Amino acid sequence: MAAGILLAGGTLLYWLNTRPADQLWVEPQSWTLTRETPQQWRIQTEFVARNLNPLLEVTLAQVTPRLHLLSAGSLEQIHSLIRLRSRHEDLPPRQDNYWQAYILSPASQTGLEVEIQLTGDGLSDLRSAWLELDYIQYGRQQRTLKTSHLILPLQEVDPLPELNWQQQEHLSWAPIPTHLLTPKDEWPAVIERYIRPHAQPGDIIAISETAAAIVQGNFRHPLQVKPGFLARTLCYFFPSKTSLSSCYGLQTLIDCSGPWRVLWAFFIGSLAKLLRIPGVFYALAGEQAALIDDVTGTLPPYDQFIVLGPENPAQLVQQIQTQTGYEIAIVDANDLGEVKILAATSGVKGSLVEQALRKNPAGNSAEQTPVVLIRAQ
Structure with a gap:
């Protein structure tokens, strides 16, 4: 009897572990900027939501857009209005910015649109916009908050500047x-x-x-990175302010090179450092080891991302x-x-x-x- 229960339990666990995971992804497709007047701009963006699971449906349960404006001046005189619209084939879009939970069948997709109205003085000082689209994946597994990112250049750049030779x-x-x-x-x-x-x-x-x-x-937000035990431990051994001194930067390397390669490189690199031989870890840990720029490593708004x-x-x-x-x-x-x-x-x-x-x-x-x-x- 006991053996039968153990066998049944093991079979159930195996079956659960082999089920394809919930895989809902929302990604930007396109965007346009229309400067209607010097004091009124309109940005239209389109996203596509895909259910990558070939067997099971998943629900896009909630969508919340968040806008960050980056400017050379003040934002006090600039006002923004965000409109969220679904683009389902079988349902008309709502007009109140409310996202109605929507079920995506296996291997299907749907669309959504975010329109941003910018008004006021100071629009010419805007340099870029960063649109974060938070969404909820709801299915067989844990209810999960995910975020899609769209970075928009808003600055008009002279293609024929006087170069600093x-x-x-x-x-x-x-x-x-x-x-x-x-x-x-x-x-x-x-x-x-x-x-x-x-x-x-x-x-x-x-x-x-x-x-x-x-x-x-080839960049990712820290919320897309899940630091494991190895990254949370080894990051303390890297100098402060380097890209591998955060568990997120180091986990990104582990995701690229694999945990065993990073652990081996750390072990050999530590021995080499005792012998005053520098750079061994970076030579062994994979090509991304020396290239990853952690948060703050580049210009805004990419300073909030890990750039490989x-x-x-x-x-x-x-x-x-x-x-x-x-x-x-x-x-x-x-x-x-x-x-x-x-x-x-x-x-x-x-x-x-x-x-x-x-x-x-x-x-x-x-x-x-x-x-x-x-x-x-």
């Missing part, structure tokens, strides 16, 4: 300002708008590794070169004079890139100059 011997370079880049951008369009008017044959375009990752969408290094940088530079014809390098540079070329096309001379970027002309703060144009005289 710097020169050393026979090499010149200039940081190129752009609008706030987002995952909706494409590098050929960015290069066509901001770089081609200044470029000459033979120039090198050096792209910040952070900007490359942002355009790929770009995925497949070698493939990315080849794609950009094929589409634009320019020599491309993706580079990690800092204010300490360290320059690391993650990937470059065949015509890039690494010594020239390192010389031009040694003083980090693009900056590590809110300069919004993700690209440096390099020219050999």
